[in-house]
Amino acid sequence: MDEDALLAEMLALAERLCASGDALMAGQYAHLKARIEALIALREPACAA
Amino acid sequence: MVLPAVADPFAASPLLARFAGMDRAALEAHQLRRVQSLCARLHATSSFYRERMEAGGLKDGTVDSLDRFTRAMPTSDKKAFLADQQAHPPFGARLGVDRDAVVHISMTSGTSGQGQELYGRTQRDVHMLGYLHALPWFMAGLRKGDTALNCVPAGGMTTGGWGPGEAIRILGATPFHVGGNLSTDAKIELMLKLGTVHFIYASTNYLHTLTEALLARGIVPREAFPGMHGLFIAAEGYPVEWAEKIEQHWGCRLQEGYGSTQLNGFGASTAAAGVHRDGARGLMRLFEWEHLIEILDPETLAPVAPGEVGEMVVTNLSVEGSPVVRFRTGDAARLIPWTEAGGGAWNAIECGTIGRFDDMMKIRGNNVWPSMIDAAVFAHGEVGEYAGRIYTSGDGKTEIEVRFAVAEHQAGLCADDRSRLVRSVRDAIKQRTNVWMDVREVPRSEFAEFAYKARRWKDERQQGYRL
Numbered sequence: 074m075d076e077d078a079l080l081a082e083m084l085a086l087a088e089r090l091c092a093s094g095d096a097l098m099a100g101q102y103a104h105l106k107a108r109i110e111a112l113i114a115l116r117e118p119a120c121a122a
Numbered sequence: 123m124v125l126p127a128v129a130d131p132f133a134a135s136p137l138l139a140r141f142a143g144m145d146r147a148a149l150e151a152h153q154l155r156r157v158q159s160l161c162a163r164l165h166a167t168s169s170f171y172r173e174r175m176e177a178g179g180l181k182d183g184t185v186d187s188l189d190r191f192t193r194a195m196p197t198s199d200k201k202a203f204l205a206d207q208q209a210h211p212p213f214g215a216r217l218g219v220d221r222d223a224v225v226h227i228s229m230t231s232g233t234s235g236q237g238q239e240l241y242g243r244t245q246r247d248v249h250m251l252g253y254l255h256a257l258p259w260f261m262a263g264l265r266k267g268d269t270a271l272n273c274v275p276a277g278g279m280t281t282g283g284w285g286p287g288e289a290i291r292i293l294g295a296t297p298f299h300v301g302g303n304l305s306t307d308a309k310i311e312l313m314l315k316l317g318t319v320h321f322i323y324a325s326t327n328y329l330h331t332l333t334e335a336l337l338a339r340g341i342v343p344r345e346a347f348p349g350m351h352g353l354f355i356a357a358e359g360y361p362v363e364w365a366e367k368i369e370q371h372w373g374c375r376l377q378e379g380y381g382s383t384q385l386n387g388f389g390a391s392t393a394a395a396g397v398h399r400d401g402a403r404g405l406m407r408l409f410e411w412e413h414l415i416e417i418l419d420p421e422t423l424a425p426v427a428p429g430e431v432g433e434m435v436v437t438n439l440s441v442e443g444s445p446v447v448r449f450r451t452g453d454a455a456r457l458i459p460w461t462e463a464g465g466g467a468w469n470a471i472e473c474g475t476i477g478r479f480d481d482m483m484k485i486r487g488n489n490v491w492p493s494m495i496d497a498a499v500f501a502h503g504e505v506g507e508y509a510g511r512i513y514t515s516g517d518g519k520t521e522i523e524v525r526f527a528v529a530e531h532q533a534g535l536c537a538d539d540r541s542r543l544v545r546s547v548r549d550a551i552k553q554r555t556n557v558w559m560d561v562r563e564v565p566r567s568e569f570a571e572f573a574y575k576a577r578r579w580k581d582e583r584q585q586g587y588r589l
Contacts, residue, residue, distance in 0.1 A: 095135045095137050096260070097134070097137055098137060100292045100293040100294035100295075103294055104291065104292045
Protein backbone atom coordinates (compact mmCIF):
# COMPACT_ATOMS: atom_id res chain seq x y z
CA MET A 74 0.00 0.00 0.00
CA ASP A 75 1.38 3.38 -1.00
CA GLU A 76 0.43 5.45 2.05
CA ASP A 77 1.95 8.61 0.61
CA ALA A 78 -0.19 8.32 -2.49
CA LEU A 79 -3.31 7.70 -0.40
CA LEU A 80 -2.62 10.77 1.72
CA ALA A 81 -2.08 12.84 -1.42
CA GLU A 82 -5.45 11.68 -2.74
CA MET A 83 -7.11 12.44 0.59
CA LEU A 84 -5.56 15.90 0.60
CA ALA A 85 -6.94 16.59 -2.85
CA LEU A 86 -10.39 15.48 -1.70
CA ALA A 87 -10.17 17.55 1.50
CA GLU A 88 -9.22 20.60 -0.57
CA ARG A 89 -12.39 20.12 -2.59
CA LEU A 90 -14.42 19.92 0.62
CA CYS A 91 -12.82 23.16 1.80
CA ALA A 92 -14.44 24.92 -1.13
CA SER A 93 -17.82 24.24 0.55
CA GLY A 94 -19.94 27.30 1.16
CA ASP A 95 -21.36 25.80 4.37
CA ALA A 96 -20.00 27.87 7.25
CA LEU A 97 -20.78 25.20 9.89
CA MET A 98 -18.74 22.62 7.97
CA ALA A 99 -15.97 24.92 6.64
CA GLY A 100 -13.91 24.91 9.82
CA GLN A 101 -14.31 21.14 10.21
CA TYR A 102 -13.14 20.58 6.63
CA ALA A 103 -10.19 22.91 7.24
CA HIS A 104 -9.39 20.85 10.34
CA LEU A 105 -9.53 17.63 8.30
CA LYS A 106 -7.28 19.09 5.58
CA ALA A 107 -4.77 20.34 8.15
CA ARG A 108 -4.61 16.89 9.77
CA ILE A 109 -3.85 15.28 6.40
CA GLU A 110 -1.26 17.95 5.64
CA ALA A 111 0.40 17.24 8.99
CA LEU A 112 0.52 13.50 8.24
CA ILE A 113 2.11 14.22 4.87
CA ALA A 114 4.60 16.62 6.43
CA LEU A 115 5.66 14.25 9.21
CA ARG A 116 6.31 11.46 6.66
CA GLU A 117 8.23 13.74 4.33
CA PRO A 118 11.76 13.20 5.74
CA ALA A 119 11.48 9.48 4.92
CA CYS A 120 10.11 10.25 1.46
CA ALA A 121 13.10 12.45 0.73
CA ALA A 122 15.61 9.82 1.95
CA MET B 123 -34.47 47.68 25.75
CA VAL B 124 -34.66 44.43 23.78
CA LEU B 125 -31.78 43.92 21.43
CA PRO B 126 -32.48 42.53 17.97
CA ALA B 127 -32.00 38.81 17.41
CA VAL B 128 -28.85 37.59 15.71
CA ALA B 129 -29.27 37.24 11.95
CA ASP B 130 -30.70 33.91 10.76
CA PRO B 131 -28.28 31.32 12.18
CA PHE B 132 -29.23 28.79 9.53
CA ALA B 133 -28.57 31.01 6.53
CA ALA B 134 -24.81 30.39 6.56
CA SER B 135 -25.16 26.63 6.68
CA PRO B 136 -27.26 24.73 4.15
CA LEU B 137 -26.70 21.60 6.26
CA LEU B 138 -28.12 23.20 9.39
CA ALA B 139 -31.00 24.61 7.37
CA ARG B 140 -31.81 21.06 6.28
CA PHE B 141 -31.83 19.89 9.90
CA ALA B 142 -34.11 22.79 10.80
CA GLY B 143 -36.38 22.03 7.87
CA MET B 144 -37.02 18.37 8.80
CA ASP B 145 -40.62 17.60 9.67
CA ARG B 146 -41.43 15.63 12.81
CA ALA B 147 -42.01 12.35 10.96
CA ALA B 148 -38.62 12.54 9.24
CA LEU B 149 -36.92 13.47 12.51
CA GLU B 150 -38.47 10.53 14.38
CA ALA B 151 -37.65 8.15 11.51
CA HIS B 152 -34.02 9.27 11.81
CA GLN B 153 -34.12 8.78 15.59
CA LEU B 154 -35.53 5.28 15.16
CA ARG B 155 -32.78 4.29 12.71
CA ARG B 156 -30.12 5.54 15.15
CA VAL B 157 -31.76 3.80 18.13
CA GLN B 158 -31.98 0.54 16.17
CA SER B 159 -28.33 0.76 15.24
CA LEU B 160 -27.32 1.65 18.82
CA CYS B 161 -29.29 -1.19 20.38
CA ALA B 162 -28.03 -3.76 17.87
CA ARG B 163 -24.44 -2.72 18.54
CA LEU B 164 -24.79 -2.60 22.32
CA HIS B 165 -26.59 -5.94 22.42
CA ALA B 166 -23.51 -7.45 20.81
CA THR B 167 -20.87 -5.50 22.75
CA SER B 168 -22.21 -4.57 26.20
CA SER B 169 -23.47 -7.04 28.79
CA PHE B 170 -24.77 -4.09 30.84
CA TYR B 171 -27.16 -3.01 28.09
CA ARG B 172 -27.81 -6.53 26.73
CA GLU B 173 -29.21 -7.61 30.10
CA ARG B 174 -31.43 -4.52 30.22
CA MET B 175 -32.73 -5.09 26.69
CA GLU B 176 -33.53 -8.72 27.37
CA ALA B 177 -35.18 -7.85 30.69
CA GLY B 178 -37.37 -5.30 28.95
CA GLY B 179 -38.34 -7.63 26.13
CA LEU B 180 -36.17 -6.17 23.35
CA LYS B 181 -35.04 -9.62 22.18
CA ASP B 182 -31.66 -9.55 20.45
CA GLY B 183 -31.70 -5.76 20.74
CA THR B 184 -34.41 -5.47 18.11
CA VAL B 185 -36.40 -2.23 18.22
CA ASP B 186 -39.36 -1.75 15.90
CA SER B 187 -40.61 1.65 17.05
CA LEU B 188 -39.59 4.55 19.28
CA ASP B 189 -42.74 4.02 21.30
CA ARG B 190 -41.83 0.40 21.99
CA PHE B 191 -38.23 1.41 22.80
CA THR B 192 -39.30 3.95 25.43
CA ARG B 193 -41.80 1.50 26.94
CA ALA B 194 -39.55 -1.56 26.96
CA MET B 195 -36.00 -0.36 27.55
CA PRO B 196 -35.39 0.07 31.28
CA THR B 197 -33.89 3.37 32.40
CA SER B 198 -30.44 3.51 33.95
CA ASP B 199 -28.99 6.01 36.39
CA LYS B 200 -25.85 7.17 38.11
CA LYS B 201 -26.14 4.49 40.80
CA ALA B 202 -26.33 1.71 38.19
CA PHE B 203 -23.36 3.17 36.29
CA LEU B 204 -21.24 3.36 39.45
CA ALA B 205 -22.11 -0.24 40.37
CA ASP B 206 -21.21 -1.32 36.82
CA GLN B 207 -17.85 0.46 37.09
CA GLN B 208 -17.22 -1.23 40.42
CA ALA B 209 -17.94 -4.65 38.93
CA HIS B 210 -16.07 -4.05 35.66
CA PRO B 211 -13.38 -1.43 36.27
CA PRO B 212 -12.55 1.07 35.02
CA PHE B 213 -15.30 1.82 32.44
CA GLY B 214 -17.94 -0.76 33.28
CA ALA B 215 -19.60 -3.21 30.91
CA ARG B 216 -21.49 -0.31 29.36
CA LEU B 217 -18.38 0.85 27.43
CA GLY B 218 -19.61 -0.72 24.18
CA VAL B 219 -16.33 -0.42 22.26
CA ASP B 220 -12.97 -2.18 22.48
CA ARG B 221 -10.91 -0.95 25.41
CA ASP B 222 -8.10 0.08 23.06
CA ALA B 223 -10.48 2.35 21.14
CA VAL B 224 -10.70 4.65 24.16
CA VAL B 225 -8.59 7.75 23.56
CA HIS B 226 -10.31 10.27 25.81
CA ILE B 227 -11.85 10.29 29.27
CA SER B 228 -14.81 12.25 30.53
CA MET B 229 -15.62 12.11 34.19
CA THR B 230 -18.53 13.66 36.06
CA SER B 231 -17.73 16.21 38.73
CA GLY B 232 -18.80 14.14 41.74
CA THR B 233 -20.62 17.03 43.39
CA SER B 234 -23.53 14.75 44.29
CA GLY B 235 -21.26 12.88 46.68
CA GLN B 236 -22.18 9.49 45.20
CA GLY B 237 -19.00 9.09 43.13
CA GLN B 238 -17.80 9.90 39.65
CA GLU B 239 -18.98 8.20 36.48
CA LEU B 240 -16.32 7.46 33.92
CA TYR B 241 -16.95 7.70 30.18
CA GLY B 242 -14.43 6.29 27.67
CA ARG B 243 -14.58 8.14 24.36
CA THR B 244 -13.27 7.18 20.92
CA GLN B 245 -11.55 9.29 18.25
CA ARG B 246 -14.92 9.88 16.58
CA ASP B 247 -16.48 10.82 19.92
CA VAL B 248 -13.81 13.48 20.44
CA HIS B 249 -14.75 15.12 17.14
CA MET B 250 -18.43 14.93 18.10
CA LEU B 251 -17.55 16.41 21.51
CA GLY B 252 -16.21 19.46 19.69
CA TYR B 253 -19.08 19.51 17.20
CA LEU B 254 -21.71 19.31 19.96
CA HIS B 255 -20.20 22.43 21.51
CA ALA B 256 -19.62 24.15 18.16
CA LEU B 257 -23.19 23.61 16.99
CA PRO B 258 -24.94 25.95 19.48
CA TRP B 259 -22.13 28.48 19.33
CA PHE B 260 -22.30 28.58 15.53
CA MET B 261 -26.03 29.24 15.84
CA ALA B 262 -25.21 31.95 18.40
CA GLY B 263 -22.98 33.68 15.84
CA LEU B 264 -19.43 32.42 16.56
CA ARG B 265 -17.52 32.42 13.29
CA LYS B 266 -14.08 31.81 11.77
CA GLY B 267 -11.69 34.58 12.75
CA ASP B 268 -13.64 35.61 15.87
CA THR B 269 -11.89 35.98 19.21
CA ALA B 270 -13.60 33.80 21.82
CA LEU B 271 -13.10 33.89 25.57
CA ASN B 272 -13.75 30.55 27.28
CA CYS B 273 -14.28 31.23 30.99
CA VAL B 274 -14.94 27.58 31.88
CA PRO B 275 -11.87 25.78 33.28
CA ALA B 276 -10.18 23.99 30.38
CA GLY B 277 -8.63 20.54 30.20
CA GLY B 278 -8.74 17.95 32.95
CA MET B 279 -11.17 15.07 32.70
CA THR B 280 -14.49 16.83 32.22
CA THR B 281 -16.57 17.15 29.06
CA GLY B 282 -16.79 20.90 29.64
CA GLY B 283 -13.02 21.02 29.98
CA TRP B 284 -12.29 19.75 26.45
CA GLY B 285 -15.39 20.46 24.40
CA PRO B 286 -14.95 24.23 24.16
CA GLY B 287 -11.36 24.00 22.91
CA GLU B 288 -12.26 21.45 20.25
CA ALA B 289 -15.33 23.49 19.28
CA ILE B 290 -13.64 26.84 18.85
CA ARG B 291 -10.84 25.16 16.89
CA ILE B 292 -13.14 23.40 14.44
CA LEU B 293 -15.08 26.59 13.88
CA GLY B 294 -11.83 28.32 12.97
CA ALA B 295 -12.13 30.94 15.73
CA THR B 296 -9.34 32.01 18.09
CA PRO B 297 -9.74 30.79 21.68
CA PHE B 298 -8.48 32.27 24.92
CA HIS B 299 -9.04 29.60 27.57
CA VAL B 300 -8.97 31.87 30.59
CA GLY B 301 -11.23 29.84 32.88
CA GLY B 302 -9.63 28.56 36.05
CA ASN B 303 -6.17 29.89 35.27
CA LEU B 304 -6.57 33.70 35.31
CA SER B 305 -8.15 35.78 38.05
CA THR B 306 -11.03 38.04 37.11
CA ASP B 307 -8.66 41.03 37.23
CA ALA B 308 -6.23 39.27 34.90
CA LYS B 309 -9.05 38.33 32.54
CA ILE B 310 -10.18 41.95 32.35
CA GLU B 311 -6.63 43.10 31.69
CA LEU B 312 -6.32 40.55 28.89
CA MET B 313 -9.66 41.56 27.39
CA LEU B 314 -8.66 45.23 27.41
CA LYS B 315 -5.33 44.37 25.78
CA LEU B 316 -7.08 42.33 23.10
CA GLY B 317 -9.52 45.17 22.53
CA THR B 318 -11.75 43.10 20.32
CA VAL B 319 -13.57 40.15 21.86
CA HIS B 320 -16.47 38.68 19.90
CA PHE B 321 -17.79 35.83 22.04
CA ILE B 322 -17.79 34.76 25.69
CA TYR B 323 -18.69 31.34 27.05
CA ALA B 324 -19.18 31.23 30.81
CA SER B 325 -21.30 29.74 33.53
CA THR B 326 -24.23 31.95 34.45
CA ASN B 327 -22.57 32.72 37.75
CA TYR B 328 -19.25 33.67 36.21
CA LEU B 329 -20.76 35.95 33.59
CA HIS B 330 -22.43 37.72 36.50
CA THR B 331 -19.10 37.99 38.39
CA LEU B 332 -17.23 39.25 35.31
CA THR B 333 -19.90 41.83 34.49
CA GLU B 334 -20.00 43.04 38.07
CA ALA B 335 -16.19 43.33 38.16
CA LEU B 336 -16.11 45.34 34.91
CA LEU B 337 -18.81 47.73 36.15
CA ALA B 338 -17.03 48.16 39.49
CA ARG B 339 -13.99 49.36 37.55
CA GLY B 340 -16.10 51.90 35.69
CA ILE B 341 -15.90 49.88 32.48
CA VAL B 342 -19.10 49.65 30.46
CA PRO B 343 -18.78 46.34 28.58
CA ARG B 344 -20.71 47.46 25.47
CA GLU B 345 -18.38 50.46 25.11
CA ALA B 346 -15.14 48.62 25.91
CA PHE B 347 -15.97 45.67 23.63
CA PRO B 348 -18.16 46.98 20.82
CA GLY B 349 -17.37 43.95 18.65
CA MET B 350 -19.01 41.52 21.08
CA HIS B 351 -21.77 39.63 19.30
CA GLY B 352 -22.38 36.59 21.47
CA LEU B 353 -22.63 35.77 25.17
CA PHE B 354 -23.35 32.12 25.89
CA ILE B 355 -24.17 30.69 29.31
CA ALA B 356 -24.90 27.28 30.73
CA ALA B 357 -25.17 25.44 34.01
CA GLU B 358 -27.31 27.65 36.24
CA GLY B 359 -30.68 29.35 36.44
CA TYR B 360 -31.31 33.09 36.52
CA PRO B 361 -34.18 35.60 36.47
CA VAL B 362 -35.35 37.20 33.22
CA GLU B 363 -34.61 40.65 34.70
CA TRP B 364 -30.96 39.66 35.13
CA ALA B 365 -30.72 38.49 31.51
CA GLU B 366 -32.18 41.77 30.27
CA LYS B 367 -29.64 43.75 32.29
CA ILE B 368 -26.74 41.60 31.07
CA GLU B 369 -27.77 42.30 27.47
CA GLN B 370 -27.99 46.03 28.18
CA HIS B 371 -24.52 46.07 29.76
CA TRP B 372 -22.91 44.10 26.94
CA GLY B 373 -24.94 45.39 24.00
CA CYS B 374 -25.56 41.95 22.52
CA ARG B 375 -27.91 39.00 22.91
CA LEU B 376 -27.48 36.41 25.63
CA GLN B 377 -27.82 32.76 24.55
CA GLU B 378 -28.08 29.63 26.66
CA GLY B 379 -27.34 25.95 26.20
CA TYR B 380 -28.13 22.76 28.08
CA GLY B 381 -25.37 20.20 28.06
CA SER B 382 -23.86 17.42 30.11
CA THR B 383 -21.19 14.75 30.17
CA GLN B 384 -23.86 12.20 29.26
CA LEU B 385 -24.75 14.17 26.12
CA ASN B 386 -21.06 14.49 25.13
CA GLY B 387 -21.65 18.24 24.79
CA PHE B 388 -24.76 20.33 24.32
CA GLY B 389 -28.20 18.90 23.73
CA ALA B 390 -30.16 22.11 23.39
CA SER B 391 -29.72 25.82 22.86
CA THR B 392 -31.55 29.05 22.18
CA ALA B 393 -29.92 29.10 18.71
CA ALA B 394 -29.94 32.87 18.03
CA ALA B 395 -33.29 33.69 19.61
CA GLY B 396 -31.98 34.80 23.02
CA VAL B 397 -33.01 33.71 26.49
CA HIS B 398 -36.08 35.94 26.78
CA ARG B 399 -38.84 37.23 24.59
CA ASP B 400 -41.46 39.84 25.45
CA GLY B 401 -40.44 39.77 29.11
CA ALA B 402 -40.92 36.00 29.37
CA ARG B 403 -38.41 33.18 29.34
CA GLY B 404 -37.13 31.98 25.98
CA LEU B 405 -36.78 28.43 24.71
CA MET B 406 -33.88 26.09 24.19
CA ARG B 407 -34.62 23.83 21.23
CA LEU B 408 -33.44 20.24 21.62
CA PHE B 409 -30.89 18.86 19.14
CA GLU B 410 -33.11 15.85 18.59
CA TRP B 411 -31.24 14.50 15.59
CA GLU B 412 -28.26 13.89 17.93
CA HIS B 413 -30.06 12.86 21.13
CA LEU B 414 -33.35 11.26 22.10
CA ILE B 415 -34.52 13.33 25.07
CA GLU B 416 -37.61 12.30 27.05
CA ILE B 417 -39.02 14.51 29.78
CA LEU B 418 -40.70 12.28 32.34
CA ASP B 419 -42.43 12.41 35.68
CA PRO B 420 -39.70 11.21 38.06
CA GLU B 421 -42.19 9.20 40.11
CA THR B 422 -44.18 7.43 37.38
CA LEU B 423 -41.71 7.71 34.45
CA ALA B 424 -44.66 8.74 32.26
CA PRO B 425 -44.14 11.64 29.83
CA VAL B 426 -45.06 14.99 31.41
CA ALA B 427 -47.76 17.16 29.91
CA PRO B 428 -46.79 20.22 27.86
CA GLY B 429 -45.69 23.04 30.16
CA GLU B 430 -44.91 20.68 33.05
CA VAL B 431 -41.53 20.12 34.70
CA GLY B 432 -40.05 16.65 34.38
CA GLU B 433 -36.77 14.75 34.54
CA MET B 434 -34.69 14.62 31.37
CA VAL B 435 -33.97 11.03 30.32
CA VAL B 436 -31.44 10.89 27.50
CA THR B 437 -30.25 8.46 24.85
CA ASN B 438 -27.22 9.24 22.69
CA LEU B 439 -27.70 8.84 18.95
CA SER B 440 -24.10 9.46 17.89
CA VAL B 441 -21.81 8.38 20.75
CA GLU B 442 -19.61 5.28 20.36
CA GLY B 443 -17.82 4.92 23.71
CA SER B 444 -19.84 4.70 26.96
CA PRO B 445 -23.13 5.72 25.35
CA VAL B 446 -26.13 6.41 27.55
CA VAL B 447 -29.43 4.71 26.82
CA ARG B 448 -32.49 6.08 28.62
CA PHE B 449 -30.26 7.59 31.32
CA ARG B 450 -32.01 9.44 34.14
CA THR B 451 -30.07 12.70 34.39
CA GLY B 452 -31.76 14.06 37.52
CA ASP B 453 -32.05 17.36 35.63
CA ALA B 454 -35.42 19.07 35.85
CA ALA B 455 -36.74 20.98 32.84
CA ARG B 456 -40.04 22.42 31.67
CA LEU B 457 -41.22 20.82 28.41
CA ILE B 458 -42.49 22.94 25.54
CA PRO B 459 -43.47 20.56 22.74
CA TRP B 460 -42.47 21.36 19.16
CA THR B 461 -46.09 22.15 18.27
CA GLU B 462 -46.02 25.07 20.73
CA ALA B 463 -42.44 26.21 20.18
CA GLY B 464 -43.00 28.67 17.36
CA GLY B 465 -42.08 26.65 14.30
CA GLY B 466 -39.82 23.75 13.41
CA ALA B 467 -39.97 20.15 14.57
CA TRP B 468 -37.67 20.27 17.60
CA ASN B 469 -39.10 20.03 21.11
CA ALA B 470 -37.94 22.68 23.56
CA ILE B 471 -37.22 23.33 27.22
CA GLU B 472 -37.57 26.58 29.08
CA CYS B 473 -34.54 28.84 29.50
CA GLY B 474 -33.12 29.76 32.87
CA THR B 475 -34.94 27.21 34.99
CA ILE B 476 -33.00 23.96 34.60
CA GLY B 477 -32.73 22.48 38.07
CA ARG B 478 -31.75 19.26 39.76
CA PHE B 479 -34.28 16.94 41.31
CA ASP B 480 -31.67 16.00 43.88
CA ASP B 481 -31.20 19.72 44.73
CA MET B 482 -34.82 20.07 45.70
CA MET B 483 -35.19 21.14 49.32
CA LYS B 484 -38.27 20.26 51.29
CA ILE B 485 -38.73 23.29 53.54
CA ARG B 486 -41.72 23.48 55.88
CA GLY B 487 -43.72 21.32 53.48
CA ASN B 488 -42.78 23.28 50.36
CA ASN B 489 -40.73 21.96 47.43
CA VAL B 490 -38.03 24.62 46.93
CA TRP B 491 -35.33 24.60 44.28
CA PRO B 492 -32.25 26.81 44.61
CA SER B 493 -33.07 28.19 41.14
CA MET B 494 -36.29 29.68 42.55
CA ILE B 495 -34.32 31.59 45.16
CA ASP B 496 -31.66 32.56 42.60
CA ALA B 497 -34.45 34.10 40.54
CA ALA B 498 -35.84 36.03 43.51
CA VAL B 499 -32.49 37.33 44.74
CA PHE B 500 -30.88 38.19 41.40
CA ALA B 501 -33.99 39.99 40.19
CA HIS B 502 -32.47 42.76 42.33
CA GLY B 503 -29.67 44.31 40.29
CA GLU B 504 -28.07 45.68 43.45
CA VAL B 505 -27.20 42.16 44.66
CA GLY B 506 -23.76 40.82 43.81
CA GLU B 507 -23.82 37.36 45.37
CA TYR B 508 -25.65 35.35 47.98
CA ALA B 509 -25.57 32.10 49.91
CA GLY B 510 -28.18 30.18 51.86
CA ARG B 511 -28.19 27.79 54.77
CA ILE B 512 -30.93 25.62 56.22
CA TYR B 513 -30.40 24.54 59.77
CA THR B 514 -32.16 23.31 62.84
CA SER B 515 -32.42 25.84 65.64
CA GLY B 516 -31.81 25.06 69.29
CA ASP B 517 -35.53 24.47 69.82
CA GLY B 518 -35.74 22.05 66.88
CA LYS B 519 -37.30 24.37 64.30
CA THR B 520 -36.18 24.54 60.67
CA GLU B 521 -34.62 27.93 59.97
CA ILE B 522 -33.41 29.35 56.67
CA GLU B 523 -30.75 32.00 56.47
CA VAL B 524 -30.00 33.97 53.28
CA ARG B 525 -26.93 36.20 53.33
CA PHE B 526 -26.39 38.51 50.38
CA ALA B 527 -23.79 41.09 49.45
CA VAL B 528 -24.35 44.26 47.49
CA ALA B 529 -22.57 44.30 44.12
CA GLU B 530 -19.26 46.15 44.00
CA HIS B 531 -20.60 48.74 41.59
CA GLN B 532 -23.53 49.46 43.99
CA ALA B 533 -21.27 50.15 46.98
CA GLY B 534 -22.64 53.71 47.27
CA LEU B 535 -26.11 52.58 48.44
CA CYS B 536 -27.20 54.41 51.60
CA ALA B 537 -28.40 52.66 54.77
CA ASP B 538 -32.09 53.25 53.97
CA ASP B 539 -31.68 51.77 50.48
CA ARG B 540 -29.94 48.75 51.97
CA SER B 541 -32.78 48.18 54.46
CA ARG B 542 -35.33 48.44 51.66
CA LEU B 543 -33.29 45.99 49.60
CA VAL B 544 -33.27 43.43 52.43
CA ARG B 545 -37.07 43.67 52.75
CA SER B 546 -37.56 43.45 49.01
CA VAL B 547 -35.36 40.35 48.68
CA ARG B 548 -37.22 38.73 51.61
CA ASP B 549 -40.61 39.45 50.02
CA ALA B 550 -39.47 38.20 46.60
CA ILE B 551 -38.25 34.91 48.10
CA LYS B 552 -41.56 34.43 49.92
CA GLN B 553 -43.46 35.15 46.71
CA ARG B 554 -41.53 32.56 44.70
CA THR B 555 -41.16 29.82 47.34
CA ASN B 556 -44.00 30.36 49.83
CA VAL B 557 -41.36 30.31 52.58
CA TRP B 558 -40.29 33.19 54.79
CA MET B 559 -36.52 33.24 55.13
CA ASP B 560 -34.23 35.27 57.36
CA VAL B 561 -32.47 37.67 54.97
CA ARG B 562 -29.51 39.86 55.87
CA GLU B 563 -26.80 41.81 54.12
CA VAL B 564 -23.13 40.95 54.64
CA PRO B 565 -19.87 42.35 53.19
CA ARG B 566 -18.98 41.29 49.62
CA SER B 567 -15.69 39.89 50.92
CA GLU B 568 -17.58 37.03 52.61
CA PHE B 569 -18.09 35.35 49.24
CA ALA B 570 -15.28 33.58 47.49
CA GLU B 571 -15.34 34.00 43.71
CA PHE B 572 -16.99 31.06 41.97
CA ALA B 573 -15.06 30.03 38.84
CA TYR B 574 -17.68 27.66 37.45
CA LYS B 575 -20.77 26.21 39.05
CA ALA B 576 -21.86 28.02 42.19
CA ARG B 577 -22.91 25.90 45.15
CA ARG B 578 -24.87 28.46 47.08
CA TRP B 579 -26.89 26.26 49.43
CA LYS B 580 -25.96 24.23 52.49
CA ASP B 581 -28.44 21.97 54.22
CA GLU B 582 -27.27 21.57 57.80
CA ARG B 583 -30.56 20.39 59.27
CA GLN B 584 -29.28 16.97 60.25
CA GLN B 585 -26.43 18.51 62.25
CA GLY B 586 -29.05 20.06 64.51
CA TYR B 587 -30.61 16.71 65.31
CA ARG B 588 -28.24 15.82 68.12
CA LEU B 589 -29.24 14.43 71.49
